[in-house]
Amino acid sequence: MKLNIAVLAGDGIGPEIVAQAQKVINAVATKFNHEISYTPALVGATAIDQVGDPYPEATHQICMDSDAVLFGAIGDPKFDNDPKAKVRPEQGLLAMRKKLGLYANIRPVATFPSLLDKSPLRKDIVEGADLLVVRELTGGIYFGEKGRSEDLKKAFDTCTYTTDEIERILKLAFAYAAKRNKRLTIVDKANVLATSRLWRETAQAMEPDYKDIEVDYMFVDNAAMQLIQWPKKFDVMVTENMFGDILSDEASVITGSLGLLPSASVGVHTSVFEPIHGSYPQAAGKNIANPVATVLSAAMLLESFDLLEEAELIRQAVNKSLEQGIVTEDISKEKPYKTSQVGDWLASYI
Amino acid sequence: MKLNIAVLAGDGIGPEIVAQAQKVINAVATKFNHEISYTPALVGATAIDQVGDPYPEATHQICMDSDAVLFGAIGDPKFDNDPKAKVRPEQGLLAMRKKLGLYANIRPVATFPSLLDKSPLRKDIVEGADLLVVRELTGGIYFGEKGRSEDLKKAFDTCTYTTDEIERILKLAFAYAAKRNKRLTIVDKANVLATSRLWRETAQAMEPDYKDIEVDYMFVDNAAMQLIQWPKKFDVMVTENMFGDILSDEASVITGSLGLLPSASVGVHTSVFEPIHGSYPQAAGKNIANPVATVLSAAMLLESFDLLEEAELIRQAVNKSLEQGIVTEDISKEKPYKTSQVGDWLASYI
Ligand SMILES: CC(C)[C@H](C(=O)O)[C@@H](O)C(=O)O
Ligand SMILES: CC(C)[C@H](C(=O)O)[C@@H](O)C(=O)O
Numbered sequence: 001m002k003l004n005i006a007v008l009a010g011d012g013i014g015p016e017i018v019a020q021a022q023k024v025i026n027a028v029a030t031k032f033n034h035e036i037s038y039t040p041a042l043v044g045a046t047a048i049d050q051v052g053d054p055y056p057e058a059t060h061q062i063c064m065d066s067d068a069v070l071f072g073a074i075g076d077p078k079f080d081n082d083p084k085a086k087v088r089p090e091q092g093l094l095a096m097r098k099k100l101g102l103y104a105n106i107r108p109v110a111t112f113p114s115l116l117d118k119s120p121l122r123k124d125i126v127e128g129a130d131l132l133v134v135r136e137l138t139g140g141i142y143f144g145e146k147g148r149s150e151d152l153k154k155a156f157d158t159c160t161y162t163t164d165e166i167e168r169i170l171k172l173a174f175a176y177a178a179k180r181n182k183r184l185t186i187v188d189k190a191n192v193l194a195t196s197r198l199w200r201e202t203a204q205a206m207e208p209d210y211k212d213i214e215v216d217y218m219f220v221d222n223a224a225m226q227l228i229q230w231p232k233k234f235d236v237m238v239t240e241n242m243f244g245d246i247l248s249d250e251a252s253v254i255t256g257s258l259g260l261l262p263s264a265s266v267g268v269h270t271s272v273f274e275p276i277h278g279s280y281p282q283a284a285g286k287n288i289a290n291p292v293a294t295v296l297s298a299a300m301l302l303e304s305f306d307l308l309e310e311a312e313l314i315r316q317a318v319n320k321s322l323e324q325g326i327v328t329e330d331i332s333k334e335k336p337y338k339t340s341q342v343g344d345w346l347a348s349y350i
Numbered sequence: 351m352k353l354n355i356a357v358l359a360g361d362g363i364g365p366e367i368v369a370q371a372q373k374v375i376n377a378v379a380t381k382f383n384h385e386i387s388y389t390p391a392l393v394g395a396t397a398i399d400q401v402g403d404p405y406p407e408a409t410h411q412i413c414m415d416s417d418a419v420l421f422g423a424i425g426d427p428k429f430d431n432d433p434k435a436k437v438r439p440e441q442g443l444l445a446m447r448k449k450l451g452l453y454a455n456i457r458p459v460a461t462f463p464s465l466l467d468k469s470p471l472r473k474d475i476v477e478g479a480d481l482l483v484v485r486e487l488t489g490g491i492y493f494g495e496k497g498r499s500e501d502l503k504k505a506f507d508t509c510t511y512t513t514d515e516i517e518r519i520l521k522l523a524f525a526y527a528a529k530r531n532k533r534l535t536i537v538d539k540a541n542v543l544a545t546s547r548l549w550r551e552t553a554q555a556m557e558p559d560y561k562d563i564e565v566d567y568m569f570v571d572n573a574a575m576q577l578i579q580w581p582k583k584f585d586v587m588v589t590e591n592m593f594g595d596i597l598s599d600e601a602s603v604i605t606g607s608l609g610l611l612p613s614a615s616v617g618v619h620t621s622v623f624e625p626i627h628g629s630y631p632q633a634a635g636k637n638i639a640n641p642v643a644t645v646l647s648a649a650m651l652l653e654s655f656d657l658l659e660e661a662e663l664i665r666q667a668v669n670k671s672l673e674q675g676i677v678t679e680d681i682s683k684e685k686p687y688k689t690s691q692v693g694d695w696l697a698s699y700i
Contacts, residue, residue, distance in 0.1 A: 195496075246596055250600065253575045
C-alpha cells in the first residue's frame with residue numbers, strides 16, 4: 001500500500017515523539033512492503049512564531065492532500081496565562097478540526113497489566129477496564145455563536161446541534177460498539193438541555209437499526225461519577241463536544257497511563273492521529289518524553305487503512321517493551337530509557 | 351435562637367432521612383435551648399401527583415417565609431425514561447433554585463478516616479482529601495434561552511453570564527477559601543468559551559482584594575483529571591453551573607462516602623440544605639437508607655446561623671457513630687442498623 005502522511009509535529013516534545021512513531025511506521029513498511037511518504041507541515045505555537053498563524057493555509061493544503069495526518073502536540077506556556085492573546089495555538093487546533101471536518105474524536109482507554117499500580121484507582125476497580133470514548137468534535141458550544149455585550153458586562157456562548165450532526169457521530173459510535181462488546185452508553189443532559197433532548201430523540205430513533213447493541217442513556221453528571229466508580233462497566237461511550245472534552249480527559253487518567261494513550265480524529269477529508277497528552281514543554285528537547293502514545297496513534301492510523309496485522313504488531317511491540325522495562329522515566333525512574341532509545345527498540349523489535 | 355425551618359421531604363427515601371435530621375436538630379435544640387419550628391411542604395414527584403406542580407406556589411411561600419429549608423430528595427423512576435414528559439420533578443428543583451435565588455451550591459467533600467476503604471481511589475491518593483466545591487446555580491446554560499427550529503432538526507441552548515453573577519459567587523468562594531486553607535481554584539474553559547473568559551477576567555480583577563488567597567485557574571478538562579489524580583491538592587474549587595454539576599458529582603465519589611455528603615444552596619431569600627444523593631426509590635419505605643448526609647446538612651444549616659458549637663456536636667456524633675459501626679447497610683453489610691436507629695443513636699448521643 002502507498003500512504004501519504006502529513007506530519008504535523010507541533011510544539012514542545014512534539015517533534016521528538018513524532019520521530020519515534022515514524023521510525024516504527026518505517027519498520028512496519030519495510031516488513032510488510034508498504035510505501036510511505038511523509039510531508040512535514042507547521043502547526044501550533046511554532047507556526048505562530050514562523051508565519052503568524054497556528055494552522056496556516058499551506059499546512060491545511062498538505063493535510064487535505066494527505067491520506068492521514070500524524071500529529072504531535074501543540075501549546076506553549078508563553079500563551080497560557082494570557083486569555084486575551086489575539087492568536088493562540090488552540091485556535092489552530094479548532095480551525096484544523098473545522099476545516100478538515102474532524103467530526104469524531106476516538107479515544108481507547110485500556111489498562112496495561114504491567115502498569116496497574118500507576119492508576120490512582122484501586123486495582124480491583126480498574127483492572128481489566130477497556131473502554132472507548134467517542135467525542136463529537138466539530139459542533140456544540142465550541143463552534144456556536146459567542147460574544148460579549150457592548151458594555152462588556154455580559155457574555156454568551158451558544159450550543160447548537162442538528163440531527164445530521166448527531167446521526168453521523170452516533171453511526172460511528174454504533175459501529176465501534178458492534179466491533180467491540182456491543183454496549184453503547186449515550187451521555188447527555190436531557191433533563192436540562194434542548195440539544196441533549198435532540199441527541200436522545202435522535203438516538204432513540206436509530207436504536208431499532210442496531211438491535212444487537214445494548215444502548216444505555218446516562219446523564220453527564222452521573223457518567224462523571226460512574227467512570228470512577230465502575231470504569232469496567234463501560235464499553236463505548238459517545239457524547240457531545242463539551243461533555244466529551246471533560247469525560248474523555250477524566251477517562252484517560254483512570255488507568256494511570258496518560259503518556260501511553262493514543263487518539264484518532266475521524267474526518268470528512270482526512271483523519272488525524274495524535275497522542276492525547278500535551279506538548280509537555282518542560283521536557284522539550286531533553287529526549288525523555290514517552291513516545292508510546294504517538295506510536296500507538298500510528299497503529300490506529302494503519303488500522304484505519306485496514307492494515308490490521310501491522311497495527312497489531314506495533315501493539316505487541318509496545319506491550320513487550322513495557323514488560324521488559326524498555327520505558328521512559330515517567331514509567332520507571334529506576335533505569336529509564338531515552339525517547340529515541342524506546343523508538344529504536346520498538347522499530348528493531350518489528 | 352428561634353428558627354423557622356421549611357421541611358421539603360420530597361420523594362423516595364426523602365421523608366425517612368429528613369425525619370432523622372429533625373430528630374438530631376431537636377436534640378441539639380433541647381440541649382442548647384433553641385426554639386425550632388417546622389413547616390412541611392410538598393415538592394417533587396409527590397407534589398406533581400398531589401397538585402400537578404413539582405414546586406407549587408404554596409411551597410414557595412413557605413420557603414420564602416422560612417429561615418432555612420431542609421430538603422430531602424426528589425425524583426421518581428416513572429419520569430425517568432421519558433425525556434418528553436411535560437412536567438418533571440427536576441423542573442421543580444430548577445424553579446426552586448431560580449425563585450429562591452439559590453445562586454451557590456456548596457459541597458464539602460472530605461474523607462472519613464474510618465471509611466477510607468470505601469473509596470474507589472487508592473488510599474494514598476485520597477487519604478486526607480478535604481475540598482469544597484462551589485457551584486454557580488442560577489445562571490449559565492441551565493437558564494439561558496433554549497429551543498428547537500421549526501422543522502425540529504436543530505436545537506440550541508444558550509449559556510450567559512454577567513459580571514454581577516460572577517462576582518457574587520466568586521465573593522462567596524473567596525470567603526470560603528479565607529476560612530479554610532486559603533487556596534482557590536477557578537475552573538473554566540477560557541481557551542474556548544466567551545463566558546469563561548468573562549469569568550476569568552472578573553476573577554483576575556478581584557484578585558487584588560484577596561491578597562492572602564492563592565488563586566489558580568484551571569481548564570475544566572484538566573480539573574476533571576486532577577480531581578482524580580491529586581484530590582488532596584484542592585482546597586476550594588469554584589465554577590459555573592454546568593461544569594459544577596459535573597465536577598461536584600465527580601468530586602463526591604472520590605472519597606467513597608456518597609451517602610454521607612451534605613450540601614447547602616445559598617440563596618438570596620433563604621438557603622436550602624440537602625444531602626447530595628438522590629431519592630433512591632428502591633429503598634423507599636424500607637428504613638434502610640443512610641440518614642447521615644441529611645444529618646450533616648442539618649449541621650450546615652445550623653452553622654449558617656453561626657451555631658458553630660451545635661454543628662460541631664452533630665459532626666462529632668456522626669464521627670462517633672461511624673467509628674462504633676452504628677451505620678446503615680450501605681456502609682456495613684455485617685450488622686447494619688436501620689435508618690431510624692441511626693437517627694435515634696445520634697439524637698441520644700447529643
Ligand atoms: C485545547 C482545547 C481547545 C482542546 C479542546 O477543548 O478540545 C483540548 O482540551 C482537547 O481536548 O483537545
Ligand atoms: C436534576 C438536575 C436538574 C440537577 C442539576 O443538573 O442541577 C442535579 O443533577 C443536581 O446536580 O442537582
